[in-house]
Structures are given as structure tokens and as C-alpha cells.
Amino acid sequence: xxxxxxxxxxxxxxNEISDLAHKLNEPIFITRxxxxxMVVMSMARYAQLQMKIDLxxxxxxxxxxxxxxxxxxxxxxxxxxxxxxLHETQKV
Numbered sequence: 001x002x003x004x005x006x007x008x009x010x011x012x013x014x015n016e017i018s019d020l021a022h023k024l025n026e027p028i029f030i031t032r033x034x035x036x037x038m039v040v041m042s043m044a045r046y047a048q049l050q051m052k053i054d055l056x057x058x059x060x061x062x063x064x065x066x067x068x069x070x071x072x073x074x075x076x077x078x079x080x081x082x083x084x085x086l087h088e089t090q091k092v
Contacts, residue, residue, distance in 0.1 A: 004029045007037060021045070 007030050010017055017040060021028055027041040
């Protein structure tokens, strides 16, 4: 169930809102004049959401490549590329 707080709580109880955002690891919806106005969340939760967005973007690109006939790389090719990159970074 979403947590909804008035904007006055954000102003008067900022520490409580922060603690709640970290404890629940979910966004807190802030209202102004009874209407939705903004969302507050912990930095950790925000980072998780950004990583999901990035992953979904990469998956969309991959789906488009498959749809256009791109065969991609085999697992062996991908692992070889990863090993080469790791080996290069160890040299530095």
C-alpha cells in the first residue's frame, strides 16, 4: 500500500520521512492541497530503479537487434571477450 503524506510533513517531519523511506525501501507520495505533487525515496531505491531502467533499455535494444535479424554472439564468444577485457585491465 502506498505511503501518502502531506507536504507539511515533509517540511515539519523531514527526518521521519527520511527514516520511513529507508525503512520501507519504497517511494513516499507527497500531496499539496490534497493532490499528488511529488515522490520522495531513498537514494538506494532510486539507484535500483535507475539500474532497472538501464536494463530495460538494453533489453529493448537486444530485442530490436533480434527482430532485425542480428544473430548476436555465442556464449563462447561473449566469454572470450569478457576474459580479454579482464586480462587487459590486469595489465594496467
